[in-house]
Amino acid sequence: MARWIVLAAAVAVALAWRAPAHADAPSAIVFFGDSLTYGLHASAPERAFRAILTARLARTRDAGPVLAFIQDPVGLLDDAQQKLPLVLAARPALVFLELGHHEIWSDEEQLARFEARYADILDRLLASGAEVIPATLSWLGAQPGSFAFEASLRINAIIRRLAAERGLVVADLWTPTVLRWEVLSTPADVSFVPPYTGDDLHPNDAGHRVLAEAFWKAYREHRQRARLAIPWSLYGRGPR
Template structure:
């Protein structure tokens, strides 16, 4: 076989490999997009068992579980499962979050619905969409309004880690702003930004869905662990009891 023939076959093989990879990535990306509707339908009704602890989640698509293989494998579903295992009690989840939501949407749409409920735990994961078009002055106003309106003891994440460029600089400032405002209103802050930063750059390959924006199953577990640490500092912790023994 000539050298030219060998090179041609090698290039053709690389082309086929690249085409296969692109096809696989496209299929995964479509699955993430379909997951938005799937999560919305799943959370359109309360999930879990009534008569025990009531957990209400506010936020955006991450609270919906978009990016996970199933909605209940998002961080909200994982937190609910952790509550069941910790308390051996029934846990019902009312997930008021919405994909694409911003802070203003929580204020105008989600908080009024929360007012009709008597939850044992409220978590909030919001702000990622606001950071895409970050306006510092507007963010301060929105965060101030949000933290003033949330019930005391609400567990609220500061801001996601956006890894690079001005997006990360904005996210770091946003995390600090939300933390200071939330603590001033008696809220429990989840240092999500630092938790995600500790995962490092390798997380881009292992903890994100195909759109490189939403966490995948592994990424949602990291979010859930960060939220759980905050929950253990919240008023609901008194009803959780000691951690179950293992081994």
């Protein structure tokens, strides 16, 4: 519970930082997520996975405006559903979806609602014409056998199944982080987000690099699938 309170306090600033969505804006790359998408607990904004990935995407055919929409620090997926109209108003062409971590500190009732809520978010994004790369949960320090650890496994299975049913490539954040304490921030680490130190919960700089690599791998696979689905004569410049 203490870590949950720290999470809420540290991410509160993110709510004022969401980029505004305008109906006449060009199609954008959108990151829709929680405190990890905001950047907790990288030592600097440019070391967060979103910034790393944005820099790489700038060298691809998907280069363009990049927006971030951050879930309420204590909100569950119902909060994300309420924010979805803002995301859709940005007319996203590509969405990196990083949601579900908050549910691991909830209860069985909320876990039971996860699948329907997540499916709704996926389907509304896809119906808008956006390409979507959903991510599994990252490991946030939960011990095997704990409710949070087992909830993470259940949620990841749901995300993978829903993505597979829709033909989507999943960014696997779990496998490269699980039980790897070296990728979690500690109180000895500097963070660019208040309270300006790590918390044994969110990723450190090394952790954000791991997340960026996982998203980049999924992005490249997503683009490769798209290339195989169109005629050779229409191939454009893909990811490098």
